Amino acid sequence: MSKRFETIDIVKGITILLVVAGHAGVPSEINDFFRNFRMPLFFLVTGFLFSAYKFENVSNLINNRFWTLIVPYVTAGIFTFFFLFSLSFLGRDKPLLTEHIKGIAIGNGEYLSNIPLWFLTCLFSTQIIFYIFMKSIQSTTVFFQWIIVFTLGTIGVFLGEIQHLPWGIDVALVAQPFLFMGYKLKDLKVLEKNWKIFSLSFISIFLIFLISVNLNSLIDMNNRVYGNIILFYIGGFTGSILVIKFCELMISFRSTVRFLTYIGKESLVILTFHMQFSFTVVVILYDLIFGEFPAWYTIFTLGVTICILVSVITGKFPYLNIIIKGKKPDLKRLSSSMLSFKQNVN
Structure with missing residues (x-):
């Protein structure tokens, strides 16, 4: 694995752990601090991994993202309903099927039983919009492109104040x-260079980040809370750069790198299963065994562990790999397997 993509996997691992910690109930002061760059960093990494060839074939992009984002989204939504329904036998409220279907269709956090799933539909919208805008202006100057993306971001903030659009389209605009x-960081091959200039300006970037965070109010992209939009972008940019640089410096710590890269590669399963499934299982079992509610770090640690177990188990079954882990199917191989199965049955 190249240093560039190893760093990105570490970034993904740290970011998803910050998300899980926030949902597990980490002290609000810490969580509010992480909010300033947590989701922006996810979107920045998405842009880094976005390949230029996709601008030539939107159908391939939509098809790929359908399998990698929407199929796991729908699967997790269905699983969540049946899981909550099974909990109703333990005295919990029974979920309403119509409300659940409505939530999956709209794809926004305020309607979903499994709130973190909002990010999958939003990420789908974000990449489609990114394709459209880059396809339209890729031959223009970088300065003009920056003007366009910030204009889209401003429009997204404005729309979010009026109406939370389905599939997080307004947030997708803000994320551009x-x-x-x-x-552009990938285009400039930043992670393949020594970052000497960055190292010299590290303190300046860190100070800018702290100032923007302290001057701005609470950030919550899911609920369309951005505070001052200029400070929001400054905090998101500088915080993301600092985390990426921090992850690059961690490369020499191999055991930590192996753990974080593994977590980064399993971020989809952790995102979809941690809050409504893993956390609930931890809380129920902890109450049965100890008769009390667990601390946030217990929920966090055991919640991540359960998600990893889910990933390991599902990884052993090709069909579960497709619907849960977003692995695009090899249709020829699947049809061959089905034909072989039918022949064995007959």
């Missing part, structure tokens, strides 16, 4: 500058 920055 982060995708664009990630894309």
Whole structure:
């Protein structure tokens, strides 16, 4: 694995752990601090991994993202309903099927029983919009492109104040500058250089980040809370750069790197299963065994562990790999397997 993509996997691992910690109940002061760059960093990494060839074939992009994002989204939504329904036999409220279907269709956090799933539909919208805008202006100057992405971001903030659009389309517009920055960082091969200039300006970037965070109010992209939009982008950009640089410096710590890269590669399963499934299982078992509610770090640690077990188990079954882990199917191989199965049955 190249240093570039190893660093990105570490970034993904740290970011998803910060998300899980926030949902597990980490002290609000810490969680509010992480909010300033947690989701922006996810979008920036998405832009970094976005390949230029996708601008030539939108059907391939939509098809790929359908399998990697929407199929796991629907699967997790269905699983969540049946899981909550099974908990009703333990005295919990029975979920309403119509409300659950409505939530999956709209794809916004305020309607979903499994709130973190909002990010999958939003990420789908974000990449489609990014394709459309880059396809339209890729031959223009970088300066003009920055003007366009910030204009899209401003429009997204404005729309979010009026109406939370389905599939997080308004948030997807707000996220465009982060995708664009990630894309340009890859284009400039920043992670393949020594970052000497960055190292010299590290203190300045860190101070800018702290100032923007302290001047701005609470950030919550899911609920369309951005505070001052200029400070929001400054905090998101500088915080993301600092985390990426921090992850690059960790490369020499191999055991930590192996753990974080593994977590990064399993971020989809952790995102979809940690809050409504893993956390609930931990809380129920802890109450049965100890008769009390667990501390946030217990929920966090055991919640991540359960998600990893889910990933390991599902990884052994090709069909579960497709619907849960977003692995695009090899249709020829699947049809061959089905034909062989039918022949064995007959």
